[in-house]
Amino acid sequence: MKHNFIFTIIFFVVTGTYAQTENQGQFHGNFQTDIQTYYKDTTIGANTVPAEKMLMNSYANFNYTNGPISAGVRFEACLNPLEGFSKNNNGVGFPHKYITYNKDDIEITAGSFYEQFGSGLILRSYEDKTVDIDNSLEGFSMKFSPVKGVLLKGVYGKQRSYFSDVNGNSQLITGPGIVRGFDGEINVNDIFPKLENKRTQVILGGSFVSKFQEDQNPSFVLPQNVGAWAGRININSGKVNFSAEYANKMNDPTADNNYIYKNGEALLLNISYSKKGLGAYLSAKRVDNMSFRSNRDATLNNLLLNVLPDITKEQTYTLNAMYPYATQPNGEVGFQADVSYKFKKESPVGGKYGTNISLNFSRVNSIDKQAINDTTAIGQKGTLGYSSDFFKIGNELYYQDINLEINKKLSEKLVVVLTYMDLFYNFNIIRGMTGHENVKANIGLADITYHINSKNTIRTEWQALFTKQDQGSWAMGLAEYSISPHWFFDAYDLYNYGNQDQKVHYFTAATVYVRGTNRFQLSYGKQRAGILCVGGVCRQVPASNGFAISVTSSF
Amino acid sequence: MRKYFIITVMVLFGFECFAQQKGIPMVEVKNLDNKTVKTTDISNNGKPIILDFWATWCKPCVKELTAISENYETWQKETGVKLVAVSIDDARTMSKVAPFVNGKGWEYEFYLDPNSDFKRAMNVVNVPHTFLLDGKGNVVWQHTTYADGDENELFEMVKKVAKGEEIKQ
Numbered sequence: 001m002k003h004n005f006i007f008t009i010i011f012f013v014v015t016g017t018y019a020q021t022e023n024q025g026q027f028h029g030n031f032q033t034d035i036q037t038y039y040k041d042t043t044i045g046a047n048t049v050p051a052e053k054m055l056m057n058s059y060a061n062f063n064y065t066n067g068p069i070s071a072g073v074r075f076e077a078c079l080n081p082l083e084g085f086s087k088n089n090n091g092v093g094f095p096h097k098y099i100t101y102n103k104d105d106i107e108i109t110a111g112s113f114y115e116q117f118g119s120g121l122i123l124r125s126y127e128d129k130t131v132d133i134d135n136s137l138e139g140f141s142m143k144f145s146p147v148k149g150v151l152l153k154g155v156y157g158k159q160r161s162y163f164s165d166v167n168g169n170s171q172l173i174t175g176p177g178i179v180r181g182f183d184g185e186i187n188v189n190d191i192f193p194k195l196e197n198k199r200t201q202v203i204l205g206g207s208f209v210s211k212f213q214e215d216q217n218p219s220f221v222l223p224q225n226v227g228a229w230a231g232r233i234n235i236n237s238g239k240v241n242f243s244a245e246y247a248n249k250m251n252d253p254t255a256d257n258n259y260i261y262k263n264g265e266a267l268l269l270n271i272s273y274s275k276k277g278l279g280a281y282l283s284a285k286r287v288d289n290m291s292f293r294s295n296r297d298a299t300l301n302n303l304l305l306n307v308l309p310d311i312t313k314e315q316t317y318t319l320n321a322m323y324p325y326a327t328q329p330n331g332e333v334g335f336q337a338d339v340s341y342k343f344k345k346e347s348p349v350g351g352k353y354g355t356n357i358s359l360n361f362s363r364v365n366s367i368d369k370q371a372i373n374d375t376t377a378i379g380q381k382g383t384l385g386y387s388s389d390f391f392k393i394g395n396e397l398y399y400q401d402i403n404l405e406i407n408k409k410l411s412e413k414l415v416v417v418l419t420y421m422d423l424f425y426n427f428n429i430i431r432g433m434t435g436h437e438n439v440k441a442n443i444g445l446a447d448i449t450y451h452i453n454s455k456n457t458i459r460t461e462w463q464a465l466f467t468k469q470d471q472g473s474w475a476m477g478l479a480e481y482s483i484s485p486h487w488f489f490d491a492y493d494l495y496n497y498g499n500q501d502q503k504v505h506y507f508t509a510a511t512v513y514v515r516g517t518n519r520f521q522l523s524y525g526k527q528r529a530g531i532l533c534v535g536g537v538c539r540q541v542p543a544s545n546g547f548a549i550s551v552t553s554s555f
Numbered sequence: 556m557r558k559y560f561i562i563t564v565m566v567l568f569g570f571e572c573f574a575q576q577k578g579i580p581m582v583e584v585k586n587l588d589n590k591t592v593k594t595t596d597i598s599n600n601g602k603p604i605i606l607d608f609w610a611t612w613c614k615p616c617v618k619e620l621t622a623i624s625e626n627y628e629t630w631q632k633e634t635g636v637k638l639v640a641v642s643i644d645d646a647r648t649m650s651k652v653a654p655f656v657n658g659k660g661w662e663y664e665f666y667l668d669p670n671s672d673f674k675r676a677m678n679v680v681n682v683p684h685t686f687l688l689d690g691k692g693n694v695v696w697q698h699t700t701y702a703d704g705d706e707n708e709l710f711e712m713v714k715k716v717a718k719g720e721e722i723k724q
Contacts, residue, residue, distance in 0.1 A: 026577045030678040061678060065580055102581055116670035119646035126645075126670055143583075151583075151591060187590060201588050236588040241653060243589065270650035279654025309647035314612040338651065340658030358658065449703065457703035484704030516724050517684070517699050552699070554678040 025066035030554035032129070033058040036082055041545035043504055044526050055082045059129070068103035074112075076163055084541045085132045086300075088162035091170030095163040096136060105145040112136045115155050117183040117207040120307040121247035121266050122228040122292060125159065131532065131539045133301045136160045138174055149190025153183040159294045159303050175303040176213050177294030183207035200237040206230065211294050211305065220259060220382055226252040228264075228292060228306075243270045247306075249292060253382070255299055256291035257330055260385030264289035266308060277342040284335040285311045288367055288388055291329035301537055310533070311336045312362040313403055315421075318476055318494065319443050319465040323425040324533040325364065325399040333393050334364030353409035360403040366394030366429075400424040417447040427470065431531075441467035455484045461492070472498025488512035494528060521550040577694045579606075580676040584641065584666040587653045592666065594673055601690040602635035603716045605709070607663075608674055608684045610643050611655045616683040619701040623709075624661050630710060634717035638663040643682060645669050687712050687722075695722050 035056045038049045056079050063072035074096035078089050098111030114136055117123040127134040139157020146152070158174035165171075185205040189195045208229045215222040230247035247266045253259035265288050272281040285308075292306040308327040311334040315321040340358035343350035369386040371378050378386045402422040409415045425439040445463045452458065461478040478492035494506040508525025529543040581595045597604065605623075609616035620640060623630070630636050640663045642652045649669050656665055668674055677686065680699070687696040687709070696712045698705065715722055 028577060028678050030680050032680050061675075063676075063678070070580065114670060114672070114675075116646075119649075120670075124646075124670065127675075185591070201590065203589055234589040241588070241650070243650060268646075272650055272654045274654040274657035276657060277660050279656075279658030281651055281654045283650065307646065309645065311647075314648055316612055316614055338654070340655065342658060342660050356659065451703060454707055455704045459703075482702040482704075484702040485698070485708045486702075488700075488702060512700070514698075514700050514702070517697050519681075519699055552680040554680055554684075554697075554699070 025064060027062070027064050028555060029060065029062040029072075030552070031058075031060045032552045034082060034548065034550045036544070036548040037546040038083065039545045041526065041543070043502065044506065044545060045529055045543040046526075046545050050080070050083060052080055055080055057082050057085060057129070068101055069099070070102070071097075071099040073097045083544055084539060086162065086302075088164050088173075089132075090165045091163040091172070092165070093163075093170040095160070095170075095172040096134075107141075107143040109141040110139075112138055112160070113141045113155075113157075115141060115153065115181075117153070117181065117209070118205055118230055118232045118245050119268055119309060121245055121268065121290070122207060122209045122230045122249070122306050123155070123179075123181050123183075124307040125305075126307075128534055128537070131301065131534045131537045133304070133537055134160055135302075135304055137179060138172070139179075147191070149187040151185045153181075155179065155181045159305070161295075161298075161303055175294040175298065177296075177303070178212045179209065179294050179305065180211075181207065181209040200235065202236075203234040205232040205234075209292075209305065213294070213296060220253065222253055222296070223251060226250050239273055239275050241270075241272045244268065247290065249290060252292070252296065254291060254293065254296040256293070257289050257385070258379055259381045260289070260379060260383060262289050262385040264292070266290040268309070277344065279338075279340045281338040282335070283311060284333075285309075286333045286367065286390070287327065287329060288331050289329075289385070301539070304537070307537065311364060312399060312401060313338070313360045314534075317419065317445055317447070317461070317463060318478075318492075319445070319463045319474055320403075320419070320421050321533075322465060322474070322530065323423060323430075323439055323441065324531055324538065325425075326430055326531075326533055326538045328364075328398065328429065331367040331369065331388070331394070332364050332398060333367050334362065334399075336360070336362035351408070351410075356405075356407040358403075358405045358407075360405075361401070363400045364398040366396040366398060368392035368394050396426070396429070397424060398426045398429050413451045415449040415451075417445075419443075419445045419447075437469045439467055439469045441465055441469075457482045457484075467498070471496055472500060474498065486514055488514075517555065518553045519551070521548075523548045523550075578692050579688070579694075582668075582673045582676045584668050584673050587656075587665050587667070589667075594666075594676075597639055597664075597666075598692065599635070599637040599690075602637065603690060603713055604688040604692070605636060605638040605713065606677075606686040606688060607638060607640045608643060608668075608677070608679050608682045609640055610682055611648050611651055612644070613682050615701040617659075618703070619683050619685070619706065620661060620663070621659065622703070622706045624659070624663075626706070626710070627662065630713060634713050636713045636717065639666065640664070641666045641668050641673055643668050643671050643674050645671075685709065687716060689716050696724050 037054045040049045058077045060075040073094045077092045080090050096112040100109040114125050125135050125137045137157035141155045144152045161175045162173045188202040210227040212225050215224050228249035232245035234243040245268045249264035251261040267286045270283045293303045295303045312325045338360045343355040345354045368389045369378050372384050376383050405419045407417050421443040423441045427436040443465045447461050449459045459480045463476040465474040476494045480490035482488045491509040496504045506526040506528050510523035512521045524547045527544045530541050532539050532541050579594050583591050586592050683701050684699045686694050689695045
């Protein structure tokens with residue numbers, strides 16, 4: 001009934017405004033489907049095959065805009081969800097629907113929406129299918145700019161948990177918590193006319209988020225209202241940009257922190273300097289007990305209210321991304337430095353076309369944790385947990401990598417990228433395991449592009465990862481042939497030659513056809529079991545063997 | 556049943572609107588100084604605009620922007636086109652965008668879309684996704700993914716738009 005009611009409203013808005021404004025409206029949307037077949041393959045660890053033999057994730061967005069009004073729905077059908085995605089999202093229908101009124105300085109949304117305050121330390125509701133996350137807020141949101149340079153935002157709602165089939169009825173399941181948030185941002189230079197054209201620009205922001213969840217725990221008295229606040233500043237002066245955000249959360253015993261009553265906090269600092277041909281960047285982060293969800297008992301990627309951004313380089317080549325870091329919300333302190341420089345054309349290093357070199361270093365440690373007294377173990381359930389010295393770095397190394405990348409165009413036809421990476425990966429901490437060896441690895445890569453002519457290109461990748469730990473060393477070769485603007489053909493083999501138990505080949509071949517905004521991909525191959533991370537959020541990818549079809553389209 | 560009926564009606568209305576050209580929806584993005592800017596304020600004095608959604612971690616995106624940068628001066632001289640690059644980098648890599656683009660020496664107009672609001676409003680599924688806007692700000696052509704050489708097709712389209720010719724996609 002509820003569905004029908006909302007649909008009727010959308011229908012009237014859409015058709016009503018359509019009639020009023022003489023065909024000024026716009027209808028647009030997109031479509032995305034992934035279908036995969038599964039075969040049993042014990043060599044790669046795909047020991048079980050889903051009973052359905054074939055699975056599909058599909059989404060389609062339909063949006064209608066007419067002047068200040070926009071409305072839209074998303075159709076979802078995961079029948080059943082692909083392996084590695086939550087099986088709870090097996091509903092069919094329209095879980096996501098919204099209406100927005102947006103005129104001049106005011107914007108009001110009713111329905112499903114996404115929002116982020118600052119860098120997301122206390123609120124980020126978003127959607128990223130690749131890591132199986134959709135924690136949209138279901139409720140009301142309002143944005144208002146009372147004067148130039150001031151932006152106020154308010155949100156009130158419940159979070160999307162799953163879209164599930166419940167006894168044959170597809171239902172949007174929201175979390176038990178009620179989320180209320182407020183954010184204000186002031187552009188100082190816009191407020192004071194005298195400062196408007198100054199070289200230094202200052203932006204200040206502050207936010208407050210509170211969640212309410214009933215306490216039904218038989219053994220503890222849990223706070224039903226948990227508040228969190230954050231303050232931020234951004235200073236920009238010519239080539240230099242500085243930003244800082246600090247967040248603090250009231251005591252919030254959760255499954256993530258083993259139900260301790262300690263307050264949480266997070267600090268994020270970034271400074272960058274850049275001019276033409278040179279970019280440098282330094283960032284530091286400290287996180288202490290800062291997991292924040294609208295359900296204290298939720299786990300994995302469910303009902304996350306915030307995102308604590310990773311401080312390590314986002315790796316994209318296959319072997320470089322084999323051991324990705326994931327933020328440890330219970331405590332970490334880390335920093336990252338990044339420099340990229342372009343040697344000019346016709347200089348000794350630059351050669352005829354110039355050379356880009358970039359260097360990146362990041363390191364993450366534990367935070368200092370001390371017992372609160374002699375009788376309480378660190379992190380003991382139902383206690384204050386531990387105390388931590390803010391300025392002390394813990395002794396345990398979680399992650400470290402050093403990356404060098406050289407990007408060089410050798411001629412009109414030939415472009416080469418060379419990278420080297422030195423990695424330390426604390427397996428137990430990052431994967432939440434015990435007794436596993438930490439991984440130390442060296443990874444080298446050459447990515448060579450050869451332009452046969454203006455439309456035909458061959459690209460090859462040669463990668464190697466050397467390690468004595470975990471599954472041992474890997475090598476990979478990839479070849480891709482592209483014919484602009486429609487076709488791609490690629491094939492690669494990932495070979496675990498250093499594995500003592502079984503030296504396994506993971507071969508994959510794919511064809512892609514693109515026309516305008518439509519993209520069709522057909523592939524066959526073996527997928528390695530591993531972890532895929534985007535931003536600060538990860539998803540387990542199980543081993544699989546099969547055909548896959550992927551179609552995306554937008555209109 | 557009623558649900559499907561309504562959707563069908565919506566779709567039909569939608570297809571009717573297909574013939575019309577589409578402008579840019581109003582969403583808030585940030586410029587590289589972190590200042591909030593409305594997308595409807597993006598303009599190029601009646602000349603065409605290339606609107607390119609990208610991210611620092613997206614290799615094909617970086618390839619495409621690099622390929623265009625090699626001929627960007629010529630493109631601008633011939634057609635007056637402006638490239639507006641919208642990065643969907645989130646809080647993790649957002650502060651890296653300014654040093655990254657300066658390190659590359661790119662001379663485009665840059666915006667940040669850290670929670671993908673603009674990306675969603677433009678129905679972009681994956682990056683890179685390139686839109687071509689005519690002098691009135693209407694989307695007249697779009698393309699997703701990047702294969703080496705795609706920039707040639709894009710430039711052909713830019714030239715047509717600059718001359719006021721109609722594009723069929």
